[in-house]
Amino acid sequence: MAETILRVKQLSKAFSGIKALDNVQLDLKKGEVHALMGENGAGKSTFMKILVGLLAPDSGEMIFEGSHLENSNVSETLKKGISMIHQEMLVIPELTVAQNIFLGREKEVTRRSGWSSLWLDDSEINKKAAELLKQMGVSIDPEARMKFLSVAQMQMVEIAKAISNNAKVIIMDEPTSAISDREVATLFGIIRELKARGVSIIYISHKMDEIFEISDTITVLRDGKYIATKAASELDSNSLIAMMVGREISQMFPESAGNHGEVVLSVHNLSSKGKFSDIHFQVRSGEILGLAGLMGAGRTEIARAIFGLDPLENGEIKIRNLSVRIQSPQDAISKGIGYVSEDRKGWGFIPDMSVADNIILSSLRQHRKGIFIDEKSEELTVNRIISELRIKTSGTDQKAVHLSGGNQQKVVIGKVLLASPEIVILDEPTRGVDVGAKVEIYKLIRNLAEKGIAIIMISSELPEILGMSDRILVLSKGRQTAMLSKEEATQELIMKYAVA
Amino acid sequence: MNEKLNSRYLKSGRYGIFLAFAIICIGLALSTPRFFTVPNLMIIGTQVSINALLAFGVTFVIITGGIDLSLGSMVAVTGVVAATFAHPDTYPLAVPLLAGLGAGLLFGAFNGFVVTKSKVPPFIVTLGTMTIGRGLALILSKGRPVSNLSDPFNFIGGGNVFGIPFPIIILIIAFLVCSVILKKTVLGRYMYAVGGNEPAARASGIGVNRVKIWVYTICGILSALGGILLTSRITTGQPNAGAGFELDAIAAAIIGGTSTSGGTGTMTGTLIGALLIGVISNSLDLLNVTSYYQQVVMGIIIIGAVVLDSAGKKERG
Numbered sequence: 001m002a003e004t005i006l007r008v009k010q011l012s013k014a015f016s017g018i019k020a021l022d023n024v025q026l027d028l029k030k031g032e033v034h035a036l037m038g039e040n041g042a043g044k045s046t047f048m049k050i051l052v053g054l055l056a057p058d059s060g061e062m063i064f065e066g067s068h069l070e071n072s073n074v075s076e077t078l079k080k081g082i083s084m085i086h087q088e089m090l091v092i093p094e095l096t097v098a099q100n101i102f103l104g105r106e107k108e109v110t111r112r113s114g115w116s117s118l119w120l121d122d123s124e125i126n127k128k129a130a131e132l133l134k135q136m137g138v139s140i141d142p143e144a145r146m147k148f149l150s151v152a153q154m155q156m157v158e159i160a161k162a163i164s165n166n167a168k169v170i171i172m173d174e175p176t177s178a179i180s181d182r183e184v185a186t187l188f189g190i191i192r193e194l195k196a197r198g199v200s201i202i203y204i205s206h207k208m209d210e211i212f213e214i215s216d217t218i219t220v221l222r223d224g225k226y227i228a229t230k231a232a233s234e235l236d237s238n239s240l241i242a243m244m245v246g247r248e249i250s251q252m253f254p255e256s257a258g259n260h261g262e263v264v265l266s267v268h269n270l271s272s273k274g275k276f277s278d279i280h281f282q283v284r285s286g287e288i289l290g291l292a293g294l295m296g297a298g299r300t301e302i303a304r305a306i307f308g309l310d311p312l313e314n315g316e317i318k319i320r321n322l323s324v325r326i327q328s329p330q331d332a333i334s335k336g337i338g339y340v341s342e343d344r345k346g347w348g349f350i351p352d353m354s355v356a357d358n359i360i361l362s363s364l365r366q367h368r369k370g371i372f373i374d375e376k377s378e379e380l381t382v383n384r385i386i387s388e389l390r391i392k393t394s395g396t397d398q399k400a401v402h403l404s405g406g407n408q409q410k411v412v413i414g415k416v417l418l419a420s421p422e423i424v425i426l427d428e429p430t431r432g433v434d435v436g437a438k439v440e441i442y443k444l445i446r447n448l449a450e451k452g453i454a455i456i457m458i459s460s461e462l463p464e465i466l467g468m469s470d471r472i473l474v475l476s477k478g479r480q481t482a483m484l485s486k487e488e489a490t491q492e493l494i495m496k497y498a499v500a
Numbered sequence: 501m502n503e504k505l506n507s508r509y510l511k512s513g514r515y516g517i518f519l520a521f522a523i524i525c526i527g528l529a530l531s532t533p534r535f536f537t538v539p540n541l542m543i544i545g546t547q548v549s550i551n552a553l554l555a556f557g558v559t560f561v562i563i564t565g566g567i568d569l570s571l572g573s574m575v576a577v578t579g580v581v582a583a584t585f586a587h588p589d590t591y592p593l594a595v596p597l598l599a600g601l602g603a604g605l606l607f608g609a610f611n612g613f614v615v616t617k618s619k620v621p622p623f624i625v626t627l628g629t630m631t632i633g634r635g636l637a638l639i640l641s642k643g644r645p646v647s648n649l650s651d652p653f654n655f656i657g658g659g660n661v662f663g664i665p666f667p668i669i670i671l672i673i674a675f676l677v678c679s680v681i682l683k684k685t686v687l688g689r690y691m692y693a694v695g696g697n698e699p700a701a702r703a704s705g706i707g708v709n710r711v712k713i714w715v716y717t718i719c720g721i722l723s724a725l726g727g728i729l730l731t732s733r734i735t736t737g738q739p740n741a742g743a744g745f746e747l748d749a750i751a752a753a754i755i756g757g758t759s760t761s762g763g764t765g766t767m768t769g770t771l772i773g774a775l776l777i778g779v780i781s782n783s784l785d786l787l788n789v790t791s792y793y794q795q796v797v798m799g800i801i802i803i804g805a806v807v808l809d810s811a812g813k814k815e816r817g
Contacts (some may be wrong), residue, residue: 307703309702309703328702328707329702329703329704329705330705330706330707332705333704333705334705339703341703346697346699346700347699347700347703348700348703349697349700350692350693350696350697350700350701350763351696351697351763352692352696352763352764353692353693353696353763357689357692357693361689361693361701361704361706362704362705364686364689364690365686368686371685371686371687372684372685372686373684373685373686373689415704419705
């Protein structure tokens with residue numbers, strides 16, 4: 001048994017009386033990848049913030065390499081060897097890669113003192129950064145400005161920074177949420193390398209398949225409480241989900257009744273320069289068409305073009321066999337298309353507006369008397385949607401930003417539904433959503449299809465695509481490479497066409 | 501209804517400004533007996549009216565995430581235009597009024613049009629039109645004040661109805677209309693949506709550009725109303741009038757809780773903001789504080805209001 005590098009005991013933290021962490025424990029071994037699992041709000045991020053010194057715990061103890069960890073500030077914990085790679089990449093875009101890696105440590109690295117330390121000379125840090133990146137086996141120019149890097153490259157830079165800090169523990173918060181599958185493979189290679197060198201990784205992710213691929217040990221939190229720590233080999237995804245949600249989920253994906261009507265939407269020859277070309281497909285009423293592919297395959301771009309957010313260069317869109325031109329989302333909505341964006345915060349809802357105002361936003365024109373809002377009919381409609389979609393909110397006037405991810409998503413779906421669409425495009429409908437809420441959203445999507453809506457669902461999660469779709473369109477680099485039926489589709493087959 | 505509004509307001513944590521206003525008023529009433537007298541309150545109301553009108557206008561604009569720096573210049577242009585048609589025994593009263601309001605409408609619509617079509621930040625667009633407007637006012641008046649205005653026209657800024665100065669009546673009507681637009685109409689709701697998250701508003705099918713053109717146009721009309729009031733009160737159309745008015749108006753909106761990043765704000769807040777500015781300068785007058793110090797005090801209050809507001813936000817998490 002490997003030695004323990006970090007032991008956390010009875011850690012508790014409350015925010016204005018509400019317990020975010022309640023007697024949490026962790027036993028991190030040297031050189032292991034330890035997954036921290038739990039739904040949103042389970043306390044994972046609070047826990048990690050305490051570990052790196054961003055928050056102070058109310059009680060409990062943390063023993064790092066045999067001595068007590070008094071986490072007062074971040075630079076202190078960094079020096080001791082605990083680094084965190086944040087999900088939102090806390091980097092300075094205008095500085096170079098090397099400058100970012102050695103930010104705040106320029107003097108130590110260049111070993112200058114006195115007056116000469118006031119002048120910065122980048123040649124030394126550039127050389128060191130180049131060495132570091134080479135060691136990791138990634139090719140990134142240390143003199144490139146950070147803002148020109150892809151998310152995956154930024155991540156590598158952050159890891160290089162952690163290594164240069166002699167990190168013994170690296171915390172990775174959803175490192176794969178915004179990178180492509182190929183980049184994930186590179187990341188995992190580096191994680192294994194770090195592991196071999198005795199670095200311990202605390203790995204946070206919602207993606208089950210990844211967790212089982214990379215982690216040795218899994219600790220589960222639920223509602224701020226410690227549930228269990230188990231070897232990854234003792235668990236499978238069903239038992240893990242049951243631990244996270246606190247109940248058995250018998251069926252992740254609802255059955256399809258298979259009643260498909262006539263073709264509602266068909267597209268021919270769709271092209272947009274540099275994004276996608278020659279896309280053909282059709283969707284029937286009651287059918288769910290899955291769009292699969294790697295990140296950057298052009299799935300979201302196709303959806304945005306159909307919804308009128310981006311211009312089309314070429315091609316024809318037909319709704320119920322009538323050729324239509326869609327020039328704006330306003331157009332699209334009036335022609336019966338609804339779109340739930342992958343970027344919920346950016347394109348989905350208005351954070352400072354209430355739940356009610358968000359739900360009614362696309363259909364406000366149907367709830368008015370002259371120029372005035374008809375508050376009575378608004379309220380009735382909003383309440384109907386809240387109960388139909390089972391949105392958990394403290395009231396209709398709660399701000400949307402304070403809801404959980406799953407409930408925010410339901411608000412967006414509710415808004416789209418109120419505009420009475422015939423076609424709904426759902427782009428990554430369960431991104432950042434808890435397992436429990438995922439199941440509800442799957443049910444909701446299936447219900448919409450059963451009501452006769454034609455559905456296009458984009459997803460990067462293969463189990464989701466396989467579980468929900470009646471047919472699957474696979475894209476690769478902007479071209480469509482396969483149309484698979486539910487019966488013939490497998491993960492391997494989809495991947496084969498996705499990289500074709 | 502009122503209670504519902506109030507509780508909503510309290511929930512949003514924006515009551516600090518009401519409290520501050522009430523405390524300052526009580527303090528003043530106790531320290532200077534002249535403060536809480538009907539004539540003095542009428543003076544404050546009249547003095548506040550123009551700034552409040554402009555502040556209502558710019559509140560709409562700021563809620564959508566924009567800004568309008570051309571308010572002061574619009575006051576001058578519309579004032580000069582109105583005055584040109586307001587000489588005695590020329591046109592009926594409606595002509596100068598409609599001409600002034602029409603000028604404001606066109607100017608505002610132009611602002612909105614350029615902001616939406618050029619994609620240049622509104623700060624820069626309206627910085628440009630601020631200078632253009634000032635130039636237009638000087639061109640139209642040939643650089644000279646336009647005086648000799650008719651009695652009916654001068655009544656607007658100087659007259660009383662049942663002992664209440666006419667500007668106060670205009671102020672109250674404008675406040676009610678603006679509040680209703682913001683809270684009760686589809687357009688008002690869209691303003692919050694556009695300022696709260698423009699991409700999401702667009703994806704929800706809202707004609708974002710149309711909403712923006714509307715708010716700048718409304719802002720232009722309210723500035724024209726301010727321009728007409730000012731011209732009537734000083735009985736001349738001054739091409740140099742209104743310089744710096746935009747800053748007082750923006751200050752009133754911000755003190756009243758309108759966030760410069762868009763998406764939040766209320767007319768009640770802006771009205772209180774404008775009244776607070778008016779009350780403070782009035783009381784500093786009563787206390788014989790020179791106008792130099794008044795500016796320092798005003799600046800501190802603006803910053804203080806925003807600090808208070810963001811502290812409240814943090815507390816709410």
